[in-house]
Amino acid sequence: MAPPNISPEKFDLAIRTMNGLGISRETVSPVLNNLLELYDYNWEHIEADNFLVLAEAIFDGPDPEIDQEGHRRQSHERKNLDSSHCNKKLKVGQQSQKPTSKMHRNDTAGKLSSRSPCEMKPTRNQLQSSSSRLLINKPNMESNVVEDTPVDENSSALLLRGQDIQTSESPLAVIYPQAEDSSHHRGHKDARGISGVQPAADQNYKGVSGSHERNTIDACSSKALVSSPGLSSNFEVVLSDTGMGKLSFTYNSSLANRPDLHMPDMASVCKEMEARCLRKYKILDSNFFFMNILEDTCQCIVDLSSESSGPREEGIVQIVPTMDFLSGPSVPKMLQSNQASSLYMPPNNLMMPGGVCSSSAVARVGQSSSSNMQVVKYQPTIGANGPAHDVSDITKGEECVSIPIVNEFGNGILPSQFHYIPHNITYQNAYVNLSLARVGDENCCSDCFGDCLARAFPCACAADTGGVFVYTRDGLLTEGFLDSCLSSNATFQCKVCPLERAKTKVNPDPCKGHLTRKFIKECWSKCGCNRHCGNRVVQRGITHHLEVFLTSGKKGWGLRTAEKLPPGAFVCEYAGEILTNTELYDRNKKIGKEKHTYPLYLDADWLTEGLLVDDHALCLDATFYGNVARFINHRCYDANLITIPVEIETPDHHYYHVAFFTTKQIEPFEELTWDYGIEFDDVNHPIKAFKCCCGSKFCKDKKRISRSKSRALGY
Numbered sequence: 001m002a003p004p005n006i007s008p009e010k011f012d013l014a015i016r017t018m019n020g021l022g023i024s025r026e027t028v029s030p031v032l033n034n035l036l037e038l039y040d041y042n043w044e045h046i047e048a049d050n051f052l053v054l055a056e057a058i059f060d061g062p063d064p065e066i067d068q069e070g071h072r073r074q075s076h077e078r079k080n081l082d083s084s085h086c087n088k089k090l091k092v093g094q095q096s097q098k099p100t101s102k103m104h105r106n107d108t109a110g111k112l113s114s115r116s117p118c119e120m121k122p123t124r125n126q127l128q129s130s131s132s133r134l135l136i137n138k139p140n141m142e143s144n145v146v147e148d149t150p151v152d153e154n155s156s157a158l159l160l161r162g163q164d165i166q167t168s169e170s171p172l173a174v175i176y177p178q179a180e181d182s183s184h185h186r187g188h189k190d191a192r193g194i195s196g197v198q199p200a201a202d203q204n205y206k207g208v209s210g211s212h213e214r215n216t217i218d219a220c221s222s223k224a225l226v227s228s229p230g231l232s233s234n235f236e237v238v239l240s241d242t243g244m245g246k247l248s249f250t251y252n253s254s255l256a257n258r259p260d261l262h263m264p265d266m267a268s269v270c271k272e273m274e275a276r277c278l279r280k281y282k283i284l285d286s287n288f289f290f291m292n293i294l295e296d297t298c299q300c301i302v303d304l305s306s307e308s309s310g311p312r313e314e315g316i317v318q319i320v321p322t323m324d325f326l327s328g329p330s331v332p333k334m335l336q337s338n339q340a341s342s343l344y345m346p347p348n349n350l351m352m353p354g355g356v357c358s359s360s361a362v363a364r365v366g367q368s369s370s371s372n373m374q375v376v377k378y379q380p381t382i383g384a385n386g387p388a389h390d391v392s393d394i395t396k397g398e399e400c401v402s403i404p405i406v407n408e409f410g411n412g413i414l415p416s417q418f419h420y421i422p423h424n425i426t427y428q429n430a431y432v433n434l435s436l437a438r439v440g441d442e443n444c445c446s447d448c449f450g451d452c453l454a455r456a457f458p459c460a461c462a463a464d465t466g467g468v469f470v471y472t473r474d475g476l477l478t479e480g481f482l483d484s485c486l487s488s489n490a491t492f493q494c495k496v497c498p499l500e501r502a503k504t505k506v507n508p509d510p511c512k513g514h515l516t517r518k519f520i521k522e523c524w525s526k527c528g529c530n531r532h533c534g535n536r537v538v539q540r541g542i543t544h545h546l547e548v549f550l551t552s553g554k555k556g557w558g559l560r561t562a563e564k565l566p567p568g569a570f571v572c573e574y575a576g577e578i579l580t581n582t583e584l585y586d587r588n589k590k591i592g593k594e595k596h597t598y599p600l601y602l603d604a605d606w607l608t609e610g611l612l613v614d615d616h617a618l619c620l621d622a623t624f625y626g627n628v629a630r631f632i633n634h635r636c637y638d639a640n641l642i643t644i645p646v647e648i649e650t651p652d653h654h655y656y657h658v659a660f661f662t663t664k665q666i667e668p669f670e671e672l673t674w675d676y677g678i679e680f681d682d683v684n685h686p687i688k689a690f691k692c693c694c695g696s697k698f699c700k701d702k703k704r705i706s707r708s709k710s711r712a713l714g715y
């Protein structure tokens, strides 16, 4: 009961606030009474900072009697400390001058010293420096415990959250070993397999949340890690050649002595973290891998640690050894631990716990324990982490129509990751002059209105195509134009083309020649017509129903139409990053010959470009940023699509669009194909040609044909 001479409301509030910390009324009452007496029933000091003085007085007591419920709540709270709490703890640790486990050690809870109230009231700094037992946090409205407590939400007052398990040692990260029930991980992994299917992931999340509550890991940071050499309780993520950067996950030293201590394997930690991220941060992306976060963190440190303002060196960080459970294209290439020493030289002078070790020791670490991770420099691969696919619409709403991903094999496989872009975007050095000033009167029809195709006479925009529009009123290519495109397959041997000129430098191959191309010239924004003008087809984007589908053969993914298409119909343009040829060579060198890449030279007018050099010649690369065209597979000669260069916003043909049109009528669910113009016997090409499975009777891949003939003959 509150003494009669004090406000029962205030007394109750103090009790409730302490209750919120798991401290019983029986414990609080005598301490509060003593405090009131000490402070002459002046509530101001006691109420300050959400009864900080009261809580401190209780915790400074010899044996604060915390009731069973309080214990339960406290341990529950401890297990649920999230990283934001830990960050606050970090601040506390940084401010700390000399950690002591208690304030006023000689005082007792029930009998406070006779110092004056001013002397008695600990300053916030004092309190913080005493925080090795007290975790101090702002009111956390997410916690049930604190929610019960009336707290001024606007107040930045600190709230004591009960006794903390922290010791005065403050490891960079503390991982409490848990006996894991792995069953829920399996569920999570399964959910990951069906990318983009949100309900499944969500279901799984609900299913495992209870067990996660019990297994929550405290991960607090406060100051530099003091790790014991030889102690096997470390995860190491070492960065950079010099070993200057390092992520280290180490057991709290008090736990390191526990007999049941064991280092969980990294795979389990990653799985658990993925489950937690799903639960806590609602990361439903089925392609989310915790290892990628670690890798990104390392990459970020590497990036920020360099003063160089040069272009970002991607993929500098690689984590070894392999994490078998992490498979799929989004995962950075993980090396098998036994490959680590042979394929990738570990960095010299790698910092290890307790000092610098030799590279052979590092190699041993890489090979020996799945708990240790090294990060070594390697040949960059670009775009290791990519966005997840939306299986219902790979375009993510970027096009006027949805284009689903269809896998009829039920194996859950999805296309490799890339960023969907409906239009080309410059990568870095490519120069595309889009200025209005460059579009002269002869290159636009500013005096037109409405639909140019409705005019009695073709406008200026038809001049390039012989004074006739190439489109019909139905939005199809005219038969005449389509035929002329199909028949203009003569190649020209260019003596001055960028490929030829560059052959002694990066690319040693002589130019094999290019097709002479007919251009489409569309009306554009500088014209007077409207967006629905019949001479604007490609720029309006995809209109037909298409599907990205997994082919039954060895071609991987392909593109097909879901509707019947007439000849001359626009399907899509080839969208990707606009690169200079030099950038493409560099990129391909890094990617390696074996990987799928999606480049396309913008070579349709190289003949008239004069002394075009590789730094200026352009190409499109849809490997990392692209649209559905990147899925169109090759077919030798009798493909049902043709690419046609399209001039829209730039009057010269240095940069242009590449559009796919149907060459014939195409039935619903027929695969869309185009002839890449590949020379399958060209062994010198920087990109190794695939084994063609186009199925055409005109197939150019002679090796494949002889192989299949041999098979048919039983050799």
Ligand SMILES: C[S@@+](CC[C@H](N)C(=O)[O-])C[C@H]1O[C@@H](n2cnc3c(N)ncnc32)[C@H](O)[C@@H]1O
Residues within 6 Å of the ligand: 415, 554, 555, 556, 557, 558, 596, 597, 598, 629, 630, 631, 632, 633, 634, 635, 690, 691, 692, 693, 694, 695
């Ligand atoms: C532009 S991508 C086409 C999309 C690719 N199939 C995919 O799964 O992402 C080109 C790659 O597809 C494969 N490909 C395309 N046409 C093929 C064909 N006729 N036979 C075998 N593989 C083919 C080759 O691996 C080639 O490098």
